[in-house]
Amino acid sequence: MTDTIIVGAGSAGCVVAARLSADPVHRVLVFESGPVWASAAAIPARLLDPGHLPVGPESAVVWRYPANLVRGRLIGGSGAINGSYFVRPPAVDFAEWSAAAGSRLWSAEAVLPVFAALEADRDFGTAPGHGTHGPVPVQRTTEPAPVSVEFATACAASGFAEIADLNAVSVNQAGVRRGQAPDRNSAAATEVDDGFGRVPLAVSDGRRAGPARTHLYPALARANLTVTGGTTVSRLLLRGSRVVGVRWQRGRERGTAFADRVIVCAGAIESAALLIRSGIGPEPLLRALGIPVVLPAPVGAGCTDHPEIGLEYPGATPTGSTVPLEYVLEWDDLELRPYTPAFSPGLRRLGVALMAPAGRGQLTLVSADPAVPARIDQGYLRERRDRERLRTGARAAAELLRVRTGAIDDAWLRANLGTSQHLSGTCPMGPAGAERAVVDDCGRVHGIEGLIVADLSVVPVPIRRGPQATVLMLAAVIADRHTV
Ligand SMILES: Cc1cc2nc3c(=O)[nH]c(=O)nc-3n(C[C@H](O)[C@H](O)[C@H](O)COP(=O)(O)OP(=O)(O)OC[C@H]3O[C@@H](n4cnc5c(N)ncnc54)[C@H](O)[C@@H]3O)c2cc1C
Incomplete structure (x- = not known):
């Protein structure tokens, strides 16, 4: 019998818990x-x-951080409150990922069957590289709202190709360009597909199909699986260089729990914060916070996120949609998102997101107290190349929709800057001794026995799509490496 504690029943945690507990030899x-x-x-x-993201000021199911950053704080984690966009990254991302991790585990060929086994794709399930029997129902909108139709029509009129299936293997694996974009900036071109298409959605029967529903609840009756809510792990318990358990708090109650190993699935922000609070992090930071140093490690350094410029323009309040995003345009390293809800009365919003930014961010703690939120600097707009790409994207978007914006310069970018809420890479993978590596290719923390990180923290490179499908895939891969 192996005892495992999992910290966080979010997107990754639900998958890891379900997969480990499938074998009665594990107590989870x-x-x-x-x-x-x-x-x-x-x-x-x-x-x-x-159609509703419960992240407003009144929401009781989110973690809040400065600069409008939020994360899901409920069973299912951010996957229980997100936009349901469920799309696979292009092959180029896995080439970069496996090179950074020094491992074929993360090559496009290796992860494809995992993506396929995760899904029951209603539209393309029988196509190569797809699945019909996985736990995650995937479908695309059949009756797009007028705002989505207008966007698709404008993309077609500008010469972009329509991509029927944004998760198609031929597109993602071969890295073949299928569309022709106007005003292409070839210097920034990457081997990914251009074109617009309907967003694959993890939705069924008009309800969000988050990881709690697809993975954890179906496993909850197992005798070897216990899920305890309302309980925050404040720190890891370490004996020498081995993790032996966790310290937790529930309201005023405090306690400890012990296990053979701990798998941290608290998300890119809280996993890194937990490691740092436990003495695993940059030595100067630990000393400044008065935390005894267990292991100097580059936790929090060099993380990445997708900056998103919000192009707002007058228009009737969009109607007729049940999800916030029905179509996207992929254009080199940019993604254009015509949102269906109105963010402000009388205004529509097109998001212009940079999906492979050069800028890197940093997560630090300002206090060892778990109640004090981490400080996150995503490194947005720091690199000249990122600003150029976003200016190019915003100008192209304005042209596409015939929106007047005035001068699109750096000040305009700053005034309209937002986030995609896609932080990753705070505990990146890499071979032992590599400058930025915190974990190995299976999520094991270098230098600490029994400690594994399995969530978006470990992704070592920017991924060029929304991360939800990727985090479920990575949780499945890591869980399967630790089922024995
Ligand atoms: C508003 C929003 C919309 C998004 N929309 C999309 C989208 O449409 N498509 C897409 O691809 N991506 C989207 N994303 C991103 C995506 O949802 C997340 O990146 C992904 O779900 C992260 O998975 P994770 O497992 O790393 O972390 P999470 O799913 O955030 O899970 C972390 C879990 O750990 C728990 N936890 C944290 N700390 C502790 C602790 N100390 N003790 C106990 N529990 C703890 C949390 O409460 C949470 O349940 C969105 C994100 C947000 C916030």
Whole structure:
């Protein structure tokens, strides 16, 4: 019998817990900081509405950080509150990822069957590289809202190709360009596909199909799996260079739990914060915070996120959609997102996101107290190349929709800058001794026995798509390396 503690029942944690507990030889205890309902049927209906992101100021199911950063704080994590966009990255990302990790585990060929096994794709399930029997229902909108139709029409009129299936293997694996974009900046070109298409969505029966519903609830009746909600892990318990358990808090209650190993799935922000609070992090930071140094490690350094410029323009409040995003345009390293909800009355919004930014960010703590949020600098707009790409994207977007913006310069970028909420890479993978590596290719923390990180923290390179499909894939791969 192997005892495993999992910290966080978010997107990755749900998958890891479900896969490990499938074998009765594992006893799995999951601590989740947010609410855990007794069954999937008990999840409040408003949290399952894919057209509504419960992240507003009144929301009780999010972690909040400065600069409008939020994360899901409930069973299912950010995957229980997100936009349901479920898309695979292009092959080039896995070439970079496996090179950085020094491992074929993360090559496009190796991860393809994992993506396929995750999904039940209603539209393309029988196509090569797809699946029909996986736990995640995937579908695309059949009756797009007028705002989405207008966008698709404008893309076609500008010469972009329509991509029927944004998760198609021929597109993602071969890296063949299929569309022709106007005003192409060839210097920034990468081997990815250009074109617009309907967004693959993890939705079924009009309800968000997040990882709690698709993975954890179906496993919850197992005798060897316990999920404890409302319980925050404040620190890891270490004996020498071995993890032996965790310290937790639930309201005023405090306690400890012990296990053979701990798998940290608290997300790119909280996983890094937990390691640092436990003495695994940059030595000067640990000393400044008064935290005893267990292991100097580059935790939090060099993370990445997708900056998003919000191009707002007058228009009737969009109607007729059940999800926030129905179409996207992929154009080199840019993604254009015509949102269906109105963010401000009388205004529509087109998001222009940079998907492979050169700028790197940093996560640090300002206090050893777990109640004090981490400080996150995403490194947005720091690199000249990133500013140029976003200016190019914003100008092209304005031209596409015939929107007047005035001068699009750096000040304009700053005034309209937002985030995609896609932080990753705070505990990146790499071979032992590599400058930035915190974990190995299976998520094991270098230098600490029994400690594994399995969530977006470990992705060592920017990925050029929304990360939800990727985080489920990576959790499945890492879990399967630790089932024995
Ligand atoms: C508003 C929003 C919209 C998004 N939309 C999309 C989208 O449409 N498509 C897409 O691809 N991506 C989207 N993303 C990003 C995507 O949802 C996340 O990147 C992904 O779900 C992260 O998975 P994770 O497992 O790394 O972390 P999470 O899913 O955030 O899971 C972390 C879990 O750990 C718990 N936890 C944290 N610390 C502790 C602790 N100390 N003790 C106990 N529990 C703890 C948290 O409560 C949470 O449940 C969105 C993100 C947000 C915030």
